[in-house]
Amino acid sequence: GQQVMQIPQYQHVQEGEDFTTYCNSSTTLSNIQWYKQRPGGHPVFLIQLVKSGEVKKQKRLTFQFGEAKKNSSLHITATQTTDVGTYFCLTDSWGKFQFGAGTQVVVTP
């Protein structure tokens, strides 16, 4: 079956630094979504990527979908303490949905 891997599992970042988290699928995807879950909270939708090579930006967040539509990345610049949480990718392989295990982000002031 489809495998979804998110790396790294944990990310400790100094406030003001940049970091990137990656989501890799063993199968080609129809689209991919990213969610953020704060500690004790529920996942909140961030973005959806559909097209090969697509890049979308939301303020300090940059999302990219790979050319082969099998991987995606989330890059955060100038990390702030409000970025704390776990970032999940949700892959859609033509009606089969699977969340990655998430990247837990801890920000040190």
Next chain:
Amino acid sequence: GAGVSQSPRYKVAKRGQDVALRCDPISGHVSLFWYQQALGQGPEFLTYFQNEAQLDKSGLPSDRFFAERPEGSVSTLKIQRTQQEDSAVYLCASSTRTGLHYGYTFGSGTRLTVV
């Protein structure tokens, strides 16, 4: 309503007890999903409804799990003869679109603890 509402927020069940978890999606949302999230893990797909039709129940871990959405709005996830491994947060999410998804809106979840 303004968001996805789940109840109860917390549930403690004795092993062997039956439980029912309720999800009230955003009004007009066609698609409804149930996920199970263990501590420190990503949500695991359980089942998917489009209106009242249950289109995919491949994620339900056993025949003790049953979900319904009889009128295409409120959904109930029922777990019979609960076991300790059923302890998790059960998340409900709804979406405006059928097929392709334009982002789920999640409820706050029901934290089930089986003792």
